[in-house]
Amino acid sequence: MTGEPRGGRIVVVGASLAGLRAAETLRAKGFAGELTIVGDEPRPPYDRPPLSKQVLLGRVRAQDVGLPRRRAVDARWRLGVSATGLDPSVKRVLLADGDRLRYDRLLIATGTRARPWPHPEQAALDGVLTLRTVDDAGRLADRLDAGPRRVLVIGAGFTGSEIASACRERGLEVTVVERGPAPLVGALGGRLGALAADAQRAHGVDLRCGVTVSELRGTDGRLTGAELSDGSRIDADVAVVALGAVRNTEWLTGSGLAAGPRGVACDAGCRAFDMYGIVTDDIFVAGDVARFPHPLFEYQMISLEHWGNAVAQAEVAAHNMVSAGPDRRPHLTVPAFWSSQFGLNIKSVGVPTFSDQVMIAQGSPQEGRLVAVYGYRGRVTAAVSVNRAKWLEHYRHLIESGAPFPPRPGAADGPPAPVPVPSDVPDPAALSHGPTVALTGHLPDLRLAVVHRGGPVDQHPHDQEHP
């Protein structure tokens, strides 16, 4: 590390949850230097989970979801301007307005954005929306207020399912189209996906699985409906494209970092790797955009689109940015997330898709409350509760301690003879959307060759040639 760890210049690119928590932690740990926070949206950090819940239900206005800060961060905020490039050799971040920010240490927390509908002219139809930002949520809430005849939700991951739930709660007709065999399959596997499908249908959702939307149709620039791959047609005035997220790494193209569609690779201490797999010492990564090895999941590189991960990883990254080597900490938090939809509180610890088997350890689908435990090669790797959240702490302990799967029966409300069944996790390489965890370890994003032009090896990123 160059310079005094608690002085100098730190730039945080990304002004959302991870960026804010990192900035607070930097100050809490004694960073006294110059701190700049860059964000492409014009507003200060805000909280996303309420956008698909309270905001769509009309209980909270979209603009009221700002985040509380735990302390003053004494930062220079550069909001409404995106970062467009990074040159690590001279330690500069390039901004869209032409500014160049010098840094001694950099935190990349640029997160993800909504995956857009792939056909731009169809995506431009009035009534076609996505849901990721405050502005998106405000627009969608206005549309729902206006009482559309039918809402089409494309994609039944967590966001799509929560949108459908809000629509039904407001009494709106909704059709959900999911390419996989059931909702939430990318995050929870097929067994719990079947339960989610039942919940949607019981609440009056017109759920179509195993089909895709082949075309969004419109008249005079307004959406009128969609054509599905099975030949059927849907009439709808609103379509929400909920096809998952795209990681914001394009601005790092040419920077020489190990950055690509699956995130920015880093070590357990949040230090970014360059494209040769060499760890940098002044560039850190946190939040949805990070791709890191987790020992509980066989050191697979994983990316987590989780609120709790953004907080925990940002704190570790910030701590390490202002700490000397031996004082640095690893980011080993057990992944956890929640969702609420169709009257169900779904919570998860571990990585359900890192599994080959699953069993209901407590409760049952018929009761509408249960805990499902996931195992991989005889070890507990995840648990998902439905209206049974108080139990998850117990299962977190089993995951952390590498307890055997199936776990010993213990709960009074367990089935008499719990039976593990295949967890039906789709091949992650084939997943197009929906995962809140992406197992990314074995799929390189970029192949390249290094050309040494004679003389001493003195390569800079722009000297490399991409075949």
Added chain:
Amino acid sequence: MQIVVDLNRCQAYAQCVFMAPEVFELHGEETLMYLPAVPPEQQERVRRAVAACPVQAILPGELASADDR
């Protein structure tokens, strides 16, 4: 006052709902919904809710903003 609730921590003890029912509400059996922007007249109740939460899941603070220097 602005709040955020860590819903990974929240276990639906509902103490906050008793303390400040205009701000916190259980939606279904154990889903917590709340107003992130606390109205001024509710702030004292929310402070009590923060203290009463058995898992300390409610984080209050000033709204994070660009003029926090």
